[in-house]
Amino acid sequence: MQDGKLDEVLRIARQKGYFWPSYEIYGGVSGFYTLGPMGVILSQDIKELWRSMFIRPFGFLEVDSPSIMPYRALKASGHVDNFKDPMAECRSCKAKFRADHLLKDAGINAPESASAEELEAMLNDNSVKCPSCGASSWSVRPFLTMFETNIGPYEGSRGFLRPETAQGIFVEFRDLYEINRKRLPMGVAQIGKGFRNEISPRQSVIRLREFHMMELELFMDPQDEGAPEPPSNVKIPILHEAARESGQPELISPAEALSKGILKSKWLAYFMYLSFRFVQALGVPPDRQRFYEKIKGERAHYSAQTFDHEVYLDDLGWVEVAGLAYRTDYDLSSHSRESGVDLYAEERRVLSTRKSVRLIVDELRKRDNWQELARLKPEIREDGVYLGEVRLRDSEYKIIEEVEKEEVRKFVPHVVEPSYGLDRLMLVSLYYAVSEREGRRLLSLPRPLLAGVVGVLPLVSNDDMIRKAREVAESLAASGFTVIFDEKGYIGKRYARLDEAGVPFAVTVDGQTVEDNTVTVRERDTWKQERVNASELSRYLRERGSPGLELTRH
């Protein structure tokens, strides 16, 4: 650990307009960051990449639900109870500890259901000592790490800022399932903000109180997941429960991890593979990633199995960028119980069918006695279909198979959830993009990122060249590019500025442009230049900017 690179990354993030701490003119409030113009573009690009890998290839749905949730929904989801920690405060030195942890350390088992008052009494009656000053006088209060508010003018209606976007999906399951025409597996994604009133936000955008999340809830039939086959030819580092003792992750293919029972769901195995590629596409090398299994007690209340997708940063060690959780039927069942509305999926199974005959009257009519025949009931015999004793020609009837008896199996779908912290992804992406070339800083973000941003520069500041450069800039803007126009100063300096900001291409208008309408395109990472006709520019830039990787389903 410790490298100082993070400081450099944060410096660039601020100077180049990616992100910085909010409210600084009022001294700052920790846990809040503002995305600047480049940050907005980068976050959009990461979201787009995520959609292209996690949503579109599967035909999944995306929703956008409110940030404010009513009390009951979060009570049902378990957040009201689980986001509340009993905090014991030492009356003498004001140090704060988890009350239940203090009791446990003192060899006393507090029941889960114990109230703040009861815990306080237990601490004081047993003279539990303060680990920091040795006193034994406590006050215990619950600390809720969700932001609370009132909905409307009356106090009776408590609301909370959502701690995760996932709940907005679960509560709408009925409509979503209907919209998806009752098909499973069904994936529903949401990109939006989450809020947690952290006791102590730390490390720039790593632990924020308001943050961006990208979550996918995959609903499936646990008896038949319907998941794509996880690959057997790609190995990913998994620090699973058994491997945690040694501290060494096992390099294993998702397919093998699934068959060995290390992973409890096929979708989970598949998403881990996707996640690995996704984070790699953001510029994080494979050997700087791992999946860390959370053991019981470390996991969220809703989870049967969780892997943190972690990225190694020299300055901070392993940083969680995503959580992949097998949430089982916890959420739907809970909301079902609390709301009284059944939230289930159904599977129809045909138990038996019967064959019936449909006469094709237009054909039958060609017979003279057709009216007579039509009055009779068709009968299916071994060698054909008969009306009375008349055997019908093939063209005169059709045999249809009808459902005679079917069974509807109702079940609560299980959920597998990959959930990403967008702010953290931006940070790790910038972290691995910062590099140096001939003593200058470059931000070499991997290609799909920032591909829509282009610098346009007149080589020297004369009116003709500036005019021509503006034309080029306008036409690029019209075809969807974000253009950074920079007309002043030494050309090398302007290139350097764009390099450090991470802008992948710089278009330069020079003397030759006025003659033959060609410009030079300079690439950020190689500094190589190519002369391109101005009319071909946007097509050229789009081709160069496309990932070149195959990012969809393998």
Place this chain on the structure above:
RNA sequence: GCGGUCGUCGUCUAGACUGGUUAGGACGUCAGCUUCCCAAGCUGAAGAUCGCGGGUUCAAAUCCCGCCGACCGCACCA
């Protein structure tokens, strides 16, 4: 909340121990000159109530007290 470190132009900082001219520099920004391809050179300009409040003093960025905020560590992190 506790402990440690810290708070000076947009950014990074010198000055503080040892109070005393217009609080200095670098980067960045702007203007001018120069400049047809890589942070070049020259000239100039704008930009700081030294986090806030109080006290000591003839005099406070500097010393004292209080407050606010940030960063790091502890605890917490579903």
